[in-house]
Each structure stands twice: as C-alpha cells, then as structure tokens.
Amino acid sequence: MKKVIALGVVLIFGFALLAGCGGEEKQAAAPQQPAKASTTFVTIGTGGITGVYYPTGGAIAKIVNQKKDQYHIRCTVESTGGSVFNVNAIMAGDLQFGVVQSDRQYQATKGLAEWADKGPQADLRAVFSIHPESVTLVAAVDAGINAIQDLRGKRVNIGNPGSGQRQNAIDALEAVGIDYNTDMNAESIKAAEAPGLLQDGRIDAFFYTVGHPSGAIKEATAGARKVRFASITGIDALLEKFPYYAKSIIPATLYPGAEGGADVQTFGVKATFVTSAKVPENVVYAVTKEVFDNFDAFKSLHPAYAVLTKEGMLEGMSAPIHPGAMKYYKEAGMK
Numbered sequence: 569m570k571k572v573i574a575l576g577v578v579l580i581f582g583f584a585l586l587a588g589c590g591g592e593e594k595q596a597a598a599p600q601q602p603a604k605a606s607t608t609f610v611t612i613g614t615g616g617i618t619g620v621y622y623p624t625g626g627a628i629a630k631i632v633n634q635k636k637d638q639y640h641i642r643c644t645v646e647s648t649g650g651s652v653f654n655v656n657a658i659m660a661g662d663l664q665f666g667v668v669q670s671d672r673q674y675q676a677t678k679g680l681a682e683w684a685d686k687g688p689q690a691d692l693r694a695v696f697s698i699h700p701e702s703v704t705l706v707a708a709v710d711a712g713i714n715a716i717q718d719l720r721g722k723r724v725n726i727g728n729p730g731s732g733q734r735q736n737a738i739d740a741l742e743a744v745g746i747d748y749n750t751d752m753n754a755e756s757i758k759a760a761e762a763p764g765l766l767q768d769g770r771i772d773a774f775f776y777t778v779g780h781p782s783g784a785i786k787e788a789t790a791g792a793r794k795v796r797f798a799s800i801t802g803i804d805a806l807l808e809k810f811p812y813y814a815k816s817i818i819p820a821t822l823y824p825g826a827e828g829g830a831d832v833q834t835f836g837v838k839a840t841f842v843t844s845a846k847v848p849e850n851v852v853y854a855v856t857k858e859v860f861d862n863f864d865a866f867k868s869l870h871p872a873y874a875v876l877t878k879e880g881m882l883e884g885m886s887a888p889i890h891p892g893a894m895k896y897y898k899e900a901g902m903k
C-alpha cells in the first residue's frame with residue numbers, strides 16, 4: 569500500500585511541478601510497475617541544480633517523457649552530490665540512470681580511486697557520452713590567485729566526497745606539488761554552495777568540473793567580489809598518466825563578469841550517461857533511441873551541447889555499452 573501511495577505522489581509531483589520533465593522524488597530500487605497503469609518509473613541522478621548535469625537529466629527526461637504513450641516510461645530527475653554518488657546509487661538500484669564524468673566511469677569500471685576497496689563495478693553500463701567538462705578553478709581576484717600554483721596557503725573548496733571534481737582537484741594539485749591536506753585549507757562543500765561562499769569571502773577559490781556555461785559559474789562571476797578563472801597548466805605528466813584527461817579551454821566570453829577576458833587553459837573530461845546491467849533492455853533502448861532520433865531538439869536544450877555530434881556521443885565510454893543502447897546503435901548503423 570505504501571508503495572502505491574508513494575507512486576501516486578510521484579505522479580502528482582511530476583505533473584504539477586514540472587509538466588513531465590521530472591522532479592526530485594526519490595525512487596525505490598528497480599523500475600517500478602504500479603498495479604493500475606503499466607508505467608515504468610526511472611530516475612536519473614544528476615548533480616547540483618546550478619550545474620549542467622541537472623538540466624541534462626531534465627533534457628533527457630523531457631525527450632523520453634514526450635513518448636510516454638508509446639513506451640509507458642516516466643523519467644524523473646534527482647539532484648545529487650555528483651558523479652561518484654550517481655555510480656554508487658545506480659549500483660545500489662536506487663537510481664536507474666545517471667550522469668557521470670568519463671574519468672569516474674573508467675575508475676568505477678576498473679575498481680580504482682573511490683572504488684579501490686569495493687573493486688570493479690561489474691554491472692555499470694555505458695549508454696552514451698554528452699558534453700565536455702573542464703576542471704574549472706574560480707578564484708577571488710583579491711586573493712592574488714592567477715594559477716593553480718598560487719593556491720598554497722589558501723582556503724579552497726575541492727568538492728564534496730560524492731562529486732566528480734574532488735579527485736580532479738586532488739590530481740591537479742598533486743601534479744603541481746601541492747598537498748591538499750597540508751599545504752592549503754581544503755573545504756569539502758557541494759559545488760552549488762561554493763559561489764556563495766566565495767562571494768561572502770569565506771573561501772578564496774573553488775574547483776568545479778563542469779560544462780560551460782553553467783549557472784554556478786555565472787553566479788560566482790556575477791557578484792560584487794571580483795573573480796577570475798585561474799589556469800591549470802604544468803600538468804603534462806598527469807595528462808600522460810591518465811587516458812581520460814585532456815587539455816581544454818574555458819571560453820571566458822561566456823562569463824562577462826569574470827576578470828581577465830582571455831580564454832583560460834585547463835584540462836577536462838566528458839560527461840557520460842550510464843546505467844546498470846539490471847535495467848531492462850527495452851528501457852535503455854527507448855531512452856537511447858529518443859535522444860538520438862531527436863538529436864537536434866536535444867542539442868538545442870543547453871548551450872553546453874553546441875559541440876555535440878552523434879559520433880562524438882559514442883566516444884569516452886569505458887564501461888561495456890548496455891545491450892539496449894547497442895541495439896539502437898546497430899539499428900542506426902552507428903556501430
């Protein structure tokens with residue numbers, strides 16, 4: 569009975585609040601089949617609401633929900649702590665899909681980093697990849713930070729433990745010889761809270777691995793305290809060591825409030841869309857087909873998708889491709 573009530577709440581929530589784009593209602597384990605309608609409920613794990621993952625989950629849900637009469641799938645979106653949280657929640661069956669950094673997909677698949685103790689996440693499955701993300705270091709001008717090397721002795725948010733960016737920050741700091749435990753005051757706060765803390769003078773800088781433009785970076789660059797993007801260079805050994813890192817540039821023109829104005833050099837990864845081997849083939853097939861068949865409509869839903877190509881969306885995956893996604897790629901002649 570409780571489950572039926574809970575599903576009713578999800579329905580009302582979905583209709584009333586987001587007109588089919590999904591809400592933040594948490595779902596139970598595997599896709600649910602309520603007694604009356606044969607609707608399958610799936611939840612997409614994203615990130616903070618001012619990032620790009622949250623609107624990305626919304627974009628995918630919107631496109632899939634348009635065909636609810638055909639597929640009987642209802643997608644909802646949940647704001648989460650980010651990539652690492654999403655992988656773990658998908659593996660636990662609490663979420664069916666999630667947006668996850670390509671480096672985190674690789675580490676989870678191979679049993680590295682946060683998964684070193686738990687081992688390879690054998691049920692993790694890739695669906696497609698999405699927009700590029702840059703490791704973005706936003707710093708207060710009055711803190712005298714121009715480059716990552718200037719973070720010594722500063723108060724810096726490296727990210728919450730469930731986030732993707734935390735390990736990127738640690739890797740980059742290590743690469744330039746800064747120990748985040750001893751050489752600076754590291755904070756472990758969610759990215760959505762960092763812009764406010766920077767503007768309030770409670771931190772000097774923060775890391776966020778995110779697509780551009782994003783609401784969080786707009787917020788950070790639009791306040792009274794002047795901020796700039798600090799460069800992350802001198803990390804060639806890091807880029808050589810890890811196959812998932814590549815050089816990237818933050819186009820400063822996207823943020824007129826930021827000081828400097830020139831493009832900033834850093835490195836980055838890709839956002840990817842993942843699921844579990846336990847999610848049924850027909851569900852993953854429908855989601856994949858709708859995103860690719862409506863590629864132009866999908867691409868128009870966020871400016872960070874400007875660079876997307878269908879072929880590019882099959883790059884950057886390291887987990888096995890889910891059979892439902894593969895079925896579509898074969899049908900479409902893409903694999």
Ligand code: GLU
Nearest residue numbers: 615619620621650651732
């Ligand atoms: N890359 C971040 C993470 O994995 C999330 C970025 C976003 O929400 O756009 O935690």
